[in-house]
Amino acid sequence: MSHIRLLPVLLVAVGGLFFIKATHIIANYGEVLSSSSPAVAQEAPDAEAKAEAGSDAGAEKTPAETADAKSENQEPPALVEGMRVDPGGSSRSELAILERLAKRRDELGKREQELEMRDALLKAAEKRLEERVEELKKLENSIRLATRKRDQQQQEDLGKLVAMYQSMKAKQAAKIFEVLDQDVLLDIVKIMKPRKVAAILGQMNAASAGSLSLAIARGKSLEEQVKNTQLDSLPKIGN
DSSP states (O other): OHHHHHHHHHHHHHHHHHHHHHHHHHHHHHHHHHHHHHHHHHHHHHHHHHHHHHHHHHHHOOHHHHHHHHHHHSOOOOSBTTBOOOTTTOOHHHHHHHHHHHHHHHHHHHHHHHHHHHHHHHHHHHHHHHHHHHHHHHHHHHHHHHHHHHHHHHHHHHHHHHHHHHHSOHHHHHHHHTTSOHHHHHHHHHHSOHHHHHHHHHHSOHHHHHHHHHHHHHHHHHHHHHHHHHHHHSOOOOO
16 A cells, blocks of 8 residues: 555656756746847847948949949050050059050061061062073073074185185186185185185285285284193193
8 A cells, every 4th residue: 555655656756847847948948038139139230230331332422433443343455465554553664664665566566567578679679680690691592502603604605605716717716816805815715725825826916915925924823822822821730
């Protein structure tokens, strides 16, 4: 019986402890709520004050300030290709240096163009000169060929005259020799046989025969002088 009476007492004690514990938890929860509510209330006015301040600042900005803000956000113009200037960090001396560099770059570009134009003109003049030299070479070759052809023709004509005079009688040839130009006569006599020339000279008058004989002697002397001069001009070989 004593065991049965103790069970209700234990139940009552446990219920009392549970009640006390629940009361203590509720009390602590109330303290937390009471301490957090002032902070929340303080944060709300601060947020409202910040929003009002931002709207007032936006409203107080003038159009000039707005334009200045936009110009600050824009990139500065490039003074030199590949280089940009920061107005906030560049001094006047740096800007002046950049301007001089840009001017110098333009001068160098113009100088380069002038040199290229001059080089093109020189190449064109050189080309024209080369073409002129080629034309002169062709002209010289044509003149040389024409001269050689003329000399050959003269030799052929002279050979025909020599053959004709040699076939003539000395008396007939002597009459012609007396009236021929002496330079032409000398060219003919040089090719003719000496015996035929002697026969013709014997049939010519004394004046013409003497003049022709003197011209032949001078011509031979001149030829010998030319030949000796050419031999003297040759390099001598030592012993």
